[in-house]
Amino acid sequence: xxxxxxxxxxxxxxxxxxxxxxxxxxxxxxxxxxxxxxxxxxxxxxxxxxxxxxxxxxxxxxxxxxxxxxxxxxxxxxxxxxxxxxxxxxxxxxxxxxxxxxxxxxxxxxxxxxxxxxxxxxxxxxxxxxxxxxxxxxxxxxxxxxxxxxxxxxxxxxxxxxxxxxxxxxxxxxxxxxxxxxxxxxxxxxxxxxxxxxxxxxxxxxxxxxxxxxxxxxxxxxxxxxxxxxxxxxxxxxxxxxxxxxxxxxxxxxxxxxxxxxxxx
Amino acid sequence: xxxxxxxxxxxxxxxxxxxxxxxxxxxxxxxxxxxxxxxxxxxxxxxxxxxxxxxxxxxxxxxxxxxxxxxxxxxxxxxxxxxxxxxxxxxxxxxxxxxxxxxxxxxxxxxxxxxxxxxxxxxxxxxxxxxxxxxxxxxxxxxxxxxxxxxxxxxxxxxxxxxxxxxxxxxxxxxxxxxxxxxxxxxxxxxxxxxxxxxxxxxxxxxxxxxxxxxxxxxxxxxxxxxxxxxxxxxxxxxxxxxxxxxxxxxxxxxxxxxxxxxxxxxxxxxxxxxxxxxxxxxxxx
Ligand SMILES: Nc1ncnc2c1ncn2[C@@H]1O[C@H](COP(=O)(O)OP(=O)(O)OP(=O)(O)O)[C@@H](O)[C@H]1O
Ligand SMILES: [Mg+2]
Numbered sequence: 001x002x003x004x005x006x007x008x009x010x011x012x013x014x015x016x017x018x019x020x021x022x023x024x025x026x027x028x029x030x031x032x033x034x035x036x037x038x039x040x041x042x043x044x045x046x047x048x049x050x051x052x053x054x055x056x057x058x059x060x061x062x063x064x065x066x067x068x069x070x071x072x073x074x075x076x077x078x079x080x081x082x083x084x085x086x087x088x089x090x091x092x093x094x095x096x097x098x099x100x101x102x103x104x105x106x107x108x109x110x111x112x113x114x115x116x117x118x119x120x121x122x123x124x125x126x127x128x129x130x131x132x133x134x135x136x137x138x139x140x141x142x143x144x145x146x147x148x149x150x151x152x153x154x155x156x157x158x159x160x161x162x163x164x165x166x167x168x169x170x171x172x173x174x175x176x177x178x179x180x181x182x183x184x185x186x187x188x189x190x191x192x193x194x195x196x197x198x199x200x201x202x203x204x205x206x207x208x209x210x211x212x213x214x215x216x217x218x219x220x221x222x223x224x225x226x227x228x229x230x231x232x233x234x235x236x237x238x239x240x241x242x243x244x245x246x247x248x249x250x251x252x253x254x255x256x257x258x259x260x261x262x263x264x265x
Numbered sequence: 266x267x268x269x270x271x272x273x274x275x276x277x278x279x280x281x282x283x284x285x286x287x288x289x290x291x292x293x294x295x296x297x298x299x300x301x302x303x304x305x306x307x308x309x310x311x312x313x314x315x316x317x318x319x320x321x322x323x324x325x326x327x328x329x330x331x332x333x334x335x336x337x338x339x340x341x342x343x344x345x346x347x348x349x350x351x352x353x354x355x356x357x358x359x360x361x362x363x364x365x366x367x368x369x370x371x372x373x374x375x376x377x378x379x380x381x382x383x384x385x386x387x388x389x390x391x392x393x394x395x396x397x398x399x400x401x402x403x404x405x406x407x408x409x410x411x412x413x414x415x416x417x418x419x420x421x422x423x424x425x426x427x428x429x430x431x432x433x434x435x436x437x438x439x440x441x442x443x444x445x446x447x448x449x450x451x452x453x454x455x456x457x458x459x460x461x462x463x464x465x466x467x468x469x470x471x472x473x474x475x476x477x478x479x480x481x482x483x484x485x486x487x488x489x490x491x492x493x494x495x496x497x498x499x500x501x502x503x504x505x506x507x508x509x510x511x512x513x514x515x516x517x518x519x520x521x522x523x524x525x526x527x528x529x530x531x532x533x534x535x536x537x538x539x540x541x542x543x544x545x546x547x548x549x550x551x
Contacts, residue, residue, distance in 0.1 A: 061446055081452030091447035095465040095544040104461075105451040138545025156451050 003037040006160050006192045007058065012067035013217075014053055027053045029217035031067070035160065035192060042195045042203035044251060045213025045221075046259050051196045054218065055164045058194065059085045072159055081105060084158030086166045090145045092137050092152060099124060099133040101148050105156025123151040126185055143174035150182065160192045168198065176235050179205055187230045200255055204248040205238060212254045222254055317512040322519070325512040348501075352520060355497040358418050358486060359528075366425035367478070371471060374433025375463055384434060391431045399424030399485035407493040416493035421486045428478040429471070436470025437463045469541045475533055483525055 012031040015024040027050040035041050043051055056062035058069060060079035069076045071083060084105075085091075092101045100107075103120040111119075124133055127147040137145055146166055153161055167175045179202060186193065186206075197203050203210045207226055214221040226247045238244045299319070305311055306318040313321070332345035339349040377384040377391075402423060406416040445462050453461065490499025498517045505513035541547050 059446075059450055061450070079446070079449040081450070083450060085447070085450040087443050087447065089441070089443055091441075091443040093444060093447070093462065093465070094546060095468075095540070104448070108448075108452045108457060136544055152447075152451070 005034040006037050006039075006072060007033070007035040007194065008068070008070045008073075009033040009058070010068045012054075012057065012064065012069055014050070014057065014062075014064055014066065016053075026217040028057075029219045031218070031220060033211065033220065035194060037192055038190045040186060040193045040195065040206055040208045041211060042197060042207030042209070043211045043213060044197055044200055044203045044255055045218060046215045046255065047198070049213045049216050049258075050218030051213060052164055055085075055162050055194065055196055058160075059083055059162055061085075081109070081156055082159040084153035084156055084161045086146075086149050086153050086161065086163040088165045088168055090137065090142075090149065090169075092145060092148050094137050097134050097136055098129055098140070098148055101137070102151045102155050104152060109156075119155055123155045126154075126188060127151045127181065141174075142170045143178060146170060146178060147181070150185065154185070154189055154191065158191075160194060163193065163195045165197055166195075167202070175202075180235055182206065183230060183233045200248055200252045204244055204251055205233060205235070210247070210251055212251060212258070215258050221258065224250055224254075314509055314511055317515060321512040322515045325510075325516045329513065329516075348516075351496055351498050351501040351517075352524070354414075355486065355490065355499070355521075356524065358414065358421060358497065359483065362418060362421040362425055362482065362486075366422045366482075367429055367475070370426045370429025370474070370478075371433045371464075374430045374471075375437055375459060375467070377430070378434040378437025378467065379459070379463060387430070388434070391427055391434070394423075394427040395431055399481055400488045403489050403492050406489070410493075412493050413495050417486055417489040417497065417499075420489035420493070421482045424482040424485045425478040428481065429474045432470045432474025432477070433467055436467025436474075439470065440466035465540070465544070468544075469546050472533065472537050472541060475536075476529070479525070479528055479533065483521075483528075487521060 009031055012028060013026075014028040015026050017024050031054065033041075043054070045051055053062065057064045058071075058076065060076050060083065076083075093104070096104065099120050102123050103116045106116045106119060120133075124130055127150060129144065129147055129151070132140065132144065137148065140148070146169075149166065167178050170178065183206065185191075195203075195206060204226055210224045210226060212221045212224070213219065224247055226243065228241065228243050232241070302316070302319060305316050306313075306320075326348060329348035330339070330346060332347075333339050333349065334343060334345070339346040340353075342350055342353060344350075373387065377387045399420060402420055403416070406419050410416040410419060440463055444466060445458050448458050448462050486497070487499035487502075490497035491503040494500045498521050502514050502517040505511075505517065537547070
């Protein structure tokens with residue numbers, strides 16, 4: 001990848017203190033990672049290996065002491081609008097309509113009304129929610145709520161978008177649709193994305209690069225490049241795409257070996 | 266078309282069939298009560314001093330207001346407008362206690378809900394205060410403030426504050442953390458989080474607290490007016506009863522329920538519709 005690194009992580013480790021035993025849980029170990037502009041990086045790894053911990057540190061929601069993490073050359077200290085997060089659960093506000101949720105970031109930044117309205121409409125259309133602008137979240141399906149969450153984060157125009165298993169809570173059919181849509185959206189917005197998932201297929205389908213974490217404490221076990229142009233990434237074509245199936249199988253093997261060695265240990 | 270069917274059609278349009286049915290069923294016990302009351306007037310099972318005729322209760326409105334020079338004088342609180350003065354002074358204290366007690370209770374509740382140290386200070390005393398019935402403070406309040414508006418206001422404020430404090434605190438704690446994190450990662454400050462997440466998120470609990478505060482506070486106020494007040498509907502009932510003017514007592518009791526129902530229907534219910542129902546935060550039977 002050419003271009004500048006948007007996210008730089010150097011020697012990042014994390015220990016959770018355990019209030020009861022006094023021992024600490026070693027969640028992350030010596031992570032080095034760079035994510036470049038307009039790159040889509042997917043992280044997979046066994047359950048409990050520290051993926052969410054990693055994302056929360058980058059998001060600024062979890063303080064860290066060991067190692068460095070920088071966005072655009074600035075050390076991460078607390079949450080900020082330069083790092084937008086799409087959470088797994090529905091984190092959009094039930095008391096705001098679709099358009100007010102999507103425009104929330106701009107509102108917090110005191111963007112002029114007309115400008116906000118224009119941008120919100122753009123993202124409403126982009127994620128296919130036209131006609132639902134004035135609905136409240138409880139009137140939407142799970143998939144639509146996640147579309148709102150994605151649009152809300154994009155509309156605030158972050159330097160990097162962090163996504164923690166954003167499609168894990170929707171049904172399989174909706175998930176495929178959302179993955180196709182995310183691809184289209186990424187192509188249209190040229191965003192830099194860090195995407196965490198349990199699903200090897202999802203990682204291979206979406207990522208330009210896929211990082212495989214070892215079991216806890218999470219280390220970077222390996223890195224696989226998936227060299228498929230965005231425009232060619234559509235589920236209907238993927239079954240016959242050997243680049244995709246090869247990458248998927250390779251990642252699957254790596255993750256499997258982690259899970260198995262977990263059982264041995 | 267007769268006036269009556271016109272009326273029932275207009276009600277039907279406003280409420281819908283189901284609601285109309287519910288409304289009518291709810292009226293039946295009242296109708297029975299009024300029927301029995303009328304029968305008592307005819308057969309005199311109870312002495313009129315014990316249960317006065319409806320007509321006398323109605324008349325009481327006029328004799329209590331008989332010296333009142335007119336509507337503007339009543340609004341002004343003219344000395345001789347007895348009934349309206351007592352109504353206004355009760356309502357005035359409800360409003361004053363609400364205007365002061367509700368924001369204070371919500372404010373401290375939000376602080377305690379967000380901050381563990383603050384709640385470590387305030388939660389135990391909150392539990393204590395809410396377990397002591399509001400009216401238990403009346404004798405002490407009379408010692409502190411004497412007989413008058415200070416005592417009644419204190420009693421109501423004390424009741425309202427702790428209920429709102431406690432319910433708001435619980436409501437804030439129940440707000441999913443991820444909602445706050447969402448706003449923080451969009452660039453929101455602590456103040457933004459309070460205004461846009463904690464406050465609306467705690468709304469179901471705050472409205473419950475408001476309902477309880479209205480119920481307990483209004484009752485406490487009437488009791489306080491009886492024992493430690495020199496005006497208000499509670500005071501009026503108490504004085505009238507000691508002079509065996511039962512019509513006035515009945516009138517007072519009926520007015521108290523009407524005012525209470527009105528605050529619920531016209532303030533709390535619309536607030537609930539406008540907020541938590543619209544946001545899908547209440548479970549609605551369908
Ligand atoms: N607040 C915490 N305090 C103590 N330990 C924690 C805390 N949060 C997570 N852990 C531990 O740290 C490890 C990593 O957790 P994390 O949530 O980052 O895993 P994950 O890779 O996201 O898992 P999953 O795939 O199941 O979401 C786990 O062993 C977990 O038990
Ligand atoms: Mg996780």
